[in-house]
Amino acid sequence: MHSPVPDVVLIGGGIMSAHVGVMLKRLDPRLAIVVYEAAPDLARESSDGWNNAGTGHAGLCELNYTPPPVVAGAPVDVTKAVDIFARFEQSRQFWSYAVTHGLAPSPAEWIRAVPHLSFVRGASPVAFLRARHAALKAHPFFRSMEFTADRDALRRWAPLLIDGRADGPVAATRIDAGTDVNFGELSRRLLAWLGVQDGCRVFTGHRVTGLRRAAGEWDLTVRHVDSSNSHPVRARFVFIGAGGGTIPLLRATGLSVAHGLGAFPIAGQWLICDEPDIVARHFGKVYGPPPPDSGALGGPHLDVRHLHGRRVLLFGPFATWTTKFLHRTGRLTDLPRSIRADNLGTLLRTGAHNVVLTRFLIKQAFQSMADRLRALREFYPEARDADWRLIDAGIRVQALKRADAGRLHFGTEVVTAPDGTLAALLGASPGASVSTNIALQVIQTCFAQKLRAPDGHSRMKAMIPTFDTDLGLPAAAASYAGRSAAIDDLLQLRPRLSATGS
Template sequence: MNHSESVSGGTGIGDEVVDLVLVGGGIMSATLGALLARLQPDWSIVMLERLDELAGESSSPWNNAGTGHAGLCELNYMPDPGDSTKAETIGRQFHLSRQFWAALVEDGDLPACASFINPTPHMDVVFGDRDVEYLRNRFVTLRRSPLFSAMEHTEDPDLVRQWAPLLMDGRTDAGSIAATRYEGGTDIDFGALTRALTDVMVDRGAQIRLRHEVIGLSRGGTGQWTVTGRDHSCGDRFRIKSRFVFVGAGGYALKLLQKAKIPEVRGYAVFPLGAQFLRTDNPDVVAQHSAKVYSQASVGAPPMSVPHLDKRVVAGIESLMFGPYATFSTRLLRRGRLVDLFTTIRLRNIAPLLAVGIQNLPLLRYLIGELLASRKRKFAQLRHFYPGADPADWELVQAGQRAQLIKPHPRKIGVLTFGTELVVGADGTIAGLLGASPGASIAPSVMVDLLTRCFPAYRERWESTLRILMPGLETQVDADQDAVDVNLDRTGRILGVA
């Protein structure tokens, strides 16, 4: 059944009771819903999305880089080139994602793989002696891991030209350059994947309700959660009681968890960051670049702002995107409200907010500089990557909005984090996801963590099915080189990216 056929109308005020409410129609809610639809098909599941479409915010293919984060090219995951811990962790998690998606394709639950994933090499390119040495050392470290053993490295401009011709087209400077390349990388349309996963839910009885905005979450005396909100399609209010609630509402997740009054988010705050990209659909340009190429972030820039020139495939159409260029708004979602940020401010998080502002003055200067940057200056950054770029080929487009998490800290009062954090209520009846990258790419492993923490009584019953969907839960995907190679070959063939 197509997801659009499953949309039901408002229920009005009443006593509807379900097993699971998913707040938000993005990749996280869809992944959890698809998992539970397979594990517990007798449970009643309702997904509530405030927009008139699924995957309309961070999961939209034009609101994220679609890299399929696997630790291959994101230099911000390895600020110390000798420490690959975070890159390897994310690499393992992405291998689990590949296993999960491949299992659903094999079972016929997901459509033809090319609808959401395409083979796209992942590269890094750096300029100048200091960064060349950094990339060389990073490569040496990563090559020791079976996850990254297929990575290539060069400091030869001619080989860089073979890997990514646009990087060298028109380049006249004689400075040092280095690049790494992993041919087996991917580009993922998380919007298409989200919609496919919701179809898995609907085929097993779940309901998707669009234009349903959640306004309140409260715990009743029976232990059930009461989810209230407004159906914007008719203006009616709705109320649903649920045994479990997952808040996968992106930038709105914190304020909804605050409304739920769970102590686990006391002192938490968010710092909104937006982004713009330069995009071209000119087939003559696009045909010359078949990779995702990342580099070092500017001084003071947040880790999520590492510049990259990406090949994107959306609905079968190929494009190139370059960016991001940071933007700022008090909206917590791209289609949010200007008052959003202020609705999350509480007495307990004012001090962490102020502390983060004082500690991150370079970030504030960077943001001001980005906001004041002219189109000409932005285009100059693209030409640092692609010297032969023609302004007539590129348009500036607005991408998604991220709510970066601020957490209390015993010594620093507050710290700004740049990751994905699962927050679980003490009794395991409510959970939410805060933060950003690597997010969508590791959704299956995050949701397995949620299942373990929130449904311990069911975990033994679900174990055999989970191991079929993700064999890496039983045998570590990078136990040795053979394990990595077998997993890449098998999932690659099923997903069509081998």
């Protein structure tokens, strides 16, 4: 029977709700869980395969996770890369559990092994990459990472990067144990399992338009998108994982954490190529350094993707201007309607403190196709215009908090109500990759009593064997022997870590 007052309502039918819902249901099978998604189908916003890079973010190639030292000659700080790797390892463990227990069938359709490379040009960037490689290899997570500044070796790794390139210093690092993940397909499989469990339902075409506190629970107003009919729903716990739609809903709660909260959307675009002869020559995800004026948005990358049974190449992303908070179901009025007296100061301070980034975004938005192709040829010198086309991708909504006093903090953050009856996810990358860790944060904060139940710890341990271990500590990392066997077998990889670090 479906409970008239669900224990849990999940807003948004993407990767975050999928993980929170499935992990909670496996932790306590008695829970009644309902999912509401505004779009006509699931995981078609930021989780969709065309709307993100599909990189299993693990600090293997993302140069923005290891910024160059301020003082020349100082060691490269790899703290963030280690943290991201440890959190992605939890995702691999949970996905392995999901495959083994039939929660996410057909894994070959949503995860593949793809080498991850970092690529730089110029004497100073090459010196930095060499130092970065040395700092990363000192940690057990990255001991299999290779470095080369030899053009013949680079041509074997990624011929598109070298053929036709003028002389000059170039270098790359490579690690084979990277992944390409179709987060949309993974989300749909997890939610399909959840939707047929006792007490659980997954609704598409239903938009949550109201959310307010009521007698220790939450009253939601849910509108059927096609008919425009609305009905009330009461829930004991609410998780808002609606991407760009999260901030307006969080503000509607009246919680103090939402006071002064602003939002700024950044749309993305990709250049894509599906010419078989070209795609067959590139097998990897190759990340370059972030442009100096781009803040922490990340660097351009040339990626192989496996989408809908075929291989394609993506290059980008390119930022562009939008006032919508969601790619498919957003409205042009989203940004203007989000501005209130309490967050206007937040928006103005952020603009004043980030003039360089603002200029970069404006410049990106006014790029021509020729400009984008020139950027592509910095990676792939022999790229031909006719082989590439531009597509729109997802929308990233940056949360702007009053307490940050105009400083931008990219990444992901879970915010919760003081009584633990509501949680929301703010931010974007590396969100999908660390979705297991995000769901774990929600559970540890809002459902701690279930972890303390007689079988709670063992249930969570079965899902994530290292959920209570800090893998970022070198001693723990060195002794970690690989707990994602189903995924490793699928990817035909040895466990990425072993007691000897080999």
